[in-house]
Amino acid sequence: MGDLNVAVTREGVLRWLAVLAQVFAGNREQLTDLDRAIGDADHGINMERGFSAVQAELAANPPADIRAIFQSVAATLIRSVGGAAGPLYGTFFLRAAAACAGKTALGAADVVALFQAGIGGVQQRGKAEPGDKTMLDALLPALDAMRAAEQGGSDIAGILDRGAAAAEAGMLATIPMQARKGRASYLGERSIGHQDPGATSSCLLLQAAARTWRL
Numbered sequence: 001m002g003d004l005n006v007a008v009t010r011e012g013v014l015r016w017l018a019v020l021a022q023v024f025a026g027n028r029e030q031l032t033d034l035d036r037a038i039g040d041a042d043h044g045i046n047m048e049r050g051f052s053a054v055q056a057e058l059a060a061n062p063p064a065d066i067r068a069i070f071q072s073v074a075a076t077l078i079r080s081v082g083g084a085a086g087p088l089y090g091t092f093f094l095r096a097a098a099a100c101a102g103k104t105a106l107g108a109a110d111v112v113a114l115f116q117a118g119i120g121g122v123q124q125r126g127k128a129e130p131g132d133k134t135m136l137d138a139l140l141p142a143l144d145a146m147r148a149a150e151q152g153g154s155d156i157a158g159i160l161d162r163g164a165a166a167a168e169a170g171m172l173a174t175i176p177m178q179a180r181k182g183r184a185s186y187l188g189e190r191s192i193g194h195q196d197p198g199a200t201s202s203c204l205l206l207q208a209a210a211r212t213w214r215l
């Protein structure tokens with residue numbers, strides 16, 4: 001506990017965000033294609049724009065600690081990303097920032113607390129329920145899996161591997177769902193049979209953390 005060798009530092013947080021900028025640039029077409037089927041074809045553009053703006057802002061104004069980094073990310077996403085995803089992911093990072101207050105490194109319990117706070121924020125802000133075919137259908141199973149792994153004594157890599165696997169299963173489980181929130185809900189039954197774009201970007205976010213935070 002608190003051992004710097006088993007904790008995510010400020011540098012680790014910055015690395016995750018840099019990886020996210022690459023991941024969302026690389027998956028821009030996939031996310032946009034998914035959003036074309038049940039939305040307005042902008043989710044990939046939104047995510048790439050948001051996380052490249054995050055990189056620019058972090059470079060221009062390097063924040064002092066983990067909380068300030070996540071606060072900067074939140075402000076940038078809310079400012080630069082339109083639509084549903086900007087405020088929702090902005091809220092995720094705003095709550096994550098609060099969960100990291102006063103911490104110079106994140107141990108296993110802190111990492112779970114970060115995601116718990118962030119995902120709780122998405123839930124509060126968007127008011128979606130499980131099964132509504134949203135990003136929460138990837139995020140909530142991921143959170144359950146991460147809590148279980150942490151309680152079972154897993155290290156950070158083990159926790160995030162379980163979270164990423166659950167997020168992927170949750171993402172795939174959105175395919176047969178009918179959307180009840182956001183733009184896709186306007187399609188009614190025609191939203192069935194398509195993977196939710198936001199669940200896909202949330203899965204990518206977890207997978208990037210799992211790949212980056214291997215200590």
Ligand SMILES: Nc1ncnc2c1ncn2[C@@H]1O[C@H](COP(=O)(O)OP(=O)(O)O)[C@@H](O)[C@H]1O
Nearest residue numbers: 043083084085126128134135181182197198199
């Ligand atoms: N109320 C909500 N709660 C959680 N996620 C939501 C909600 N509304 C929409 N979403 C997510 O946002 C994604 C769409 O994001 P995006 O395309 O960037 O925004 P918009 O729908 O405004 O064009 C959806 O695939 C869904 O996962």
Ligand SMILES: [Mg+2]
Nearest residue numbers: 039040042043
């Ligand atoms: Mg859209």
